[in-house]
Amino acid sequence: MPEQGQAESPLGAERSHQTERPHQTERPMIEIRDVTRSYGSFKALDDASLTIKEGEFFSLLGPSGCGKTTLLRMIAGFDNPTSGLISVDGQSMEGIPANRRPTNMVFQSYAIFPHLNVEQNVAYGLKRLKLERSEEKRRVEEALGQVSLTGLGKRLATELSGGQRQRVALARALVMRPKVLLLDEPLSALDKKLREQMQVELRRLQQAVGITFVLVTHDQYEALAMSDRIAVMFGGRIAQVASPKEIYQRPVNRQVADFLGGMNFVKAEIVEESGASLVVDTLGFGRVKTDRPKAFVRNGGAATLGIRPERLRVLWDNATAKFEVAGKVVERHYFGEITHLVVEIPGLEKPLSVTETNDFGADDIPVGTSIRLAYDPEALVAMAD
Amino acid sequence: MTGMRRFLASGWLSAYAFVYVVFLYLPVIFLPIFSLNSAATPKFPLSGFTLKWYQDLPRTPALLDAAWNSLVVGVSVSILSTVLGILAARSITRYRYPGRRAINGLIMAPLVLPEIIVAISMLLVILQLGLSLSLLTIVLGHVLICVPYSMTVLTAGFEGFDRSLEEASADLGESALGTFRRVTLPMVAPAIVSSLLVCFTISLDEFIIAFFLTGTEATLPIYIWGQLRFASKLPGVLALGTLLLAASFLLMTIAEILRRRAARRTQNEGGLHA
């Protein structure tokens, strides 16, 4: 194990398993059991249950006010559940104050102590451990190295850029070697370019140190790009927990589908329902057989089918496909590398959104053109309304 | 260009501002001028430069006693008011509870009460209880009127304070007491020093309450009040007044610098796109 590349980082070496997800195990690191947090009659979190595994990069995704930050703060110990149980590494967190929990947090405002320099900020938590001076210095240096801030230790906190503050906040938490690192919208204050760069770096860092990361974000791309698994939350409830791909491609309901990106919704009639599959009739796509989602609750004979705009392809000239629909282009929007087409299909109450890359000239299709679209029936997903 | 236009547009206002500042400073400026004038009555034209009024000051035992009393009272008042101010300002800025505004209003009330009412009502209670008047009773009265000022200075210092700094400290393993010592205190230290200075200055200058609540011992304003009856003592009083003015100016300048430093600290914390 130590001979691998990550041996440079002692944090990595401690738990290194060389697989694609080097540190991820099936062992639960955080368990949330029936947790409710109410403020008077308002429930910020409503009966949430969740298991986050050791070494996992886990994201809590949802719009503001969905309860994701409340949940994160309860894991950190800044808030307490009204009912339910939170445990970290098999130990119940009930009655344990924030300063005795094996978790550390990167705050949304970064909360860099303005009266201390970078080094003193990073060493803040170590002072309590009463380490040898040389050992403390070594760990601070190592943490600064991990976030590429080597050499900036003497800078005052007030002299740092937004990106640098974020790195100090990370180093300050990582140097404590927590079992879980909590990140509260850490990238929201950065501009777009820096944010994308930090996404990659954060992911790399997590792989290197192997600590369980729990990220709170309202940015679906951020969650999709960085996470092993995502919990999507709405109105204090957890709507779906799955891998990014699963969440994106097989959302359990329209709300989740909508939040993760564009989705065409098509009304459908249920013809046949068996354990694992569903046969439905639609006006535009005809009869379709799809997987029956686990969370599917039949509500009369109606259902909704969804298909992502990029899963519809324009058929050029005489090309044919096994599954296709015909319609007429009514709007065209140019976005540089892609073009967004709005296509009216006879029989569908709403036109379909289609995203097509521009390498074949989709940006030149005139409005009013009759076109055919190919699709894969696998891409049509049934969901609860 | 725009600066010039703005300046011209505000020309009348600038002129007014200048006249107004002269009006504010004029009476104050006369103190040092006539304290250095050799004539015993303050009038123009000036008769000659002298330092004798200043030289006489240290030779007046009553004045030295009064100065010492003012110092003792001022230091006690500033410490007591600031401690009470810290507790209250921290509670007001950090916690939400029923009656918060009402309690705050009561604590700030001495600011908008005629001082004579505060003075005579305390006097009445002290006499009723059969306590004797002393420097201690002055301290009690001064603390009452200084706490609102202390609160104002400290609330401003505490308000900009990002609560997540304390959470970050707890998150990194520090206890509540340790967090107060290592994060809260250093952050608000300038505001605290500023409060101490403001309270000291107020106590040093306060007359009415001291006048009513004093026993036999005089503070500087009471001493000055006594001297004002004698026209011949006026230049000496002017000299003393000039010294007090200089002391107040110095203390307030330090307080202001500290207050700004505290404000800058907390403001910088907020700015993420540095």
Next chain:
Amino acid sequence: MTAAAEGPPTLGIIRARRNALLLSEPVQGLALISPTFLYALVLLVLPILVVVAHSFWTQNYLTIDRTFTLENYRAALTEPIYRDLLWRSLYISMMVSFFTVVLAYPIAYFISFHGGRHKSLWLFLITIPFWTSYLLRVMSWKVILGYNGVLNSSLLGLGIIDEPSTALLYNSSAVIITLTHAWAAFAILPIFVSLEKIDRTLIEAAKDLGDGPIRSFLRVTLPLSAPGVISAALIVMIPTVGDYVTPKLVGGKDGVMIANAIQAQFGKASNWPLGAALSVTTMLIVTLMAGATVVIIRTAQRLVR
């Protein structure tokens, strides 16, 4: 077995409850503020209640007769000397707060809108004179306005007058001038704060919609700064009603105010209950006047719109 299983949860619940009590926000907040609150209660509220109680009693030489009576209030409100003093105190404090606010508004406006980077320097400059002793500031006005004072000697020197004027000092105008000067900073600060809070785009919007500088000032800036004007007026008016030093030093016979009468009752005249009744009356009148000021300014604010 069962006993052992039941034991810990009970303890846990007790601990949880105690924690909840210790940690609950209101309890912590109240505990923290209680020393300051109690201080104000014992040294401000209690004494004022004692004053109110005294105002209903009578004094026979050194003993207090605790039979309820309204005699003190009758004296305070009907005896010409006290009635005049109350009226004069009200008149002076009204004039002082009117002049301070009117004089202070342009300065506050200037600092807020044209202060540029030097706003806080301007504010500091303006507050400095007020950190010098009140007593000495009043005395400097005596030096300025006196018979042999700065103003008279300058005017004589310049040949504008032949003999020193006695009209400058020892009257209510002298009191008004001195108090207007003494309270200037207290009026500037609240007005400045309320002007600072005005979103500048609102004024731009008014101009965009066709208002000239004066109309936009009258229709947007002035109404929005009304809260500052109100608090400035009150902050000056309330304490000046009960001012003691200024009338005593520069007021002479014609400038005596109610505070001097109150002091006399607690000093030489030694009639505490009457002094108490005068104090309570003053407080009540001040409260009424403050309320009236708020109503008047609010009404004016509505009419301007």
